[in-house]
Amino acid sequence: MIPKQQLLRFRVSPSRSAMRRAFGSTCARQQNEASAAPAETAPNSRWLSDIRNRLSTGISKRAEEPKVLAQLKHHMSYLDQHWLNLSAGREGYLIEPQWRGLDKHSIAWGDMDSMGMMSNSHPPCHVNNVKYNRFAESGRVNWMMNVAAHVAPEHRREFTELMSPRGIGLILASIRTDYKFVTVLHKLVTKPDDTSDRILMEAVAYSHKHKRPAARFFEDIAVYDYRAAAKAPLKPFMVKEMQVMYELQEQRRQQTEQKVQELLQSLEDLEV
Numbered sequence: 001m002i003p004k005q006q007l008l009r010f011r012v013s014p015s016r017s018a019m020r021r022a023f024g025s026t027c028a029r030q031q032n033e034a035s036a037a038p039a040e041t042a043p044n045s046r047w048l049s050d051i052r053n054r055l056s057t058g059i060s061k062r063a064e065e066p067k068v069l070a071q072l073k074h075h076m077s078y079l080d081q082h083w084l085n086l087s088a089g090r091e092g093y094l095i096e097p098q099w100r101g102l103d104k105h106s107i108a109w110g111d112m113d114s115m116g117m118m119s120n121s122h123p124p125c126h127v128n129n130v131k132y133n134r135f136a137e138s139g140r141v142n143w144m145m146n147v148a149a150h151v152a153p154e155h156r157r158e159f160t161e162l163m164s165p166r167g168i169g170l171i172l173a174s175i176r177t178d179y180k181f182v183t184v185l186h187k188l189v190t191k192p193d194d195t196s197d198r199i200l201m202e203a204v205a206y207s208h209k210h211k212r213p214a215a216r217f218f219e220d221i222a223v224y225d226y227r228a229a230a231k232a233p234l235k236p237f238m239v240k241e242m243q244v245m246y247e248l249q250e251q252r253r254q255q256t257e258q259k260v261q262e263l264l265q266s267l268e269d270l271e272v
Contacts, residue, residue, distance in 0.1 A: 047260075048087050048212070052079055054267060068270055075263060083211045084183070089256030092249040093185040093204065098146055101139025101184040101203070133177055136203050136217040139184030144170075147241060155237045165226045168235065170199065176218040183208065191246040197223045197233045199242075 044050065055076045062068045079086070088095045141163055148159040162170050189200040203217040225232035234242070 048079070048083060051263065051267065052076070054271070055079065058270060071266070071270055075267065084206060086256060086260060087212070088185055088204065088206070089252050090260055091187070091204070092253035093187050094248060094252055095185060098149070099143065099185070101143040101186050133175060133217070135184050135205050135215075136175065136177070136219070137172075139203055140186055140201065140219065143186040147245060151237070151241055158235065159238060159241070162238070167227055168223060168225050168232055171222045171224045172219060173198070173222045174220045177215055187249050188242060188246045192234060192239050192242045194236060194239055195233055196239065197231050199223065
């Protein structure tokens, strides 16, 4: 099981277990839950770039103030080193290597096309959009295997077989991809319970070159019993592991939000 020491002392409030995003007509039940939940204020999608721009402006304007300049440069260095932790963590993604579906995946020549070429002398410079869904598929399978590695030994085989047609397995019912510009991270959108026969997940592919999301994915995954040829709920031990994962995500989101607010407050103080 996922080590309990990774959990913080505070718990997720009941209202946070409501769904944050509905994925489509296949998820009517989750949409009803979402309508009853309080609306969340999403951060500006360019918040990280905005902070970087403000820091750059401050560095250029406060060159004659050594103490202020040193603090601004310190914040810029922190942002450059921890951009992935801040960007992904603020959304509740766990970014440690053991939770990454794809970790700094190398883009092969065959993954690219010629979109964006300025002339015939330039090499392909744009990842073919159809490749992103393959990245999401690979990332999700690896994410499940990463979770399985922390399951109690007596349940590990069954959890691993979720990725096979041997018994209780997972079938991707639908995926929506929002293309942006690759480390791939997955997270649970809703907290599973003993009745769950679907898993809703979000994923994001990050470009390390551009230091921002390259694509976002919204996945609706059906739980299927291949032996009975019918839908099935997750087994209790699977639910338990995924509930712990969900709580870890929520704690990461709150931790990172606090760090971001501290950074913003410090920046505002320096801009005065």
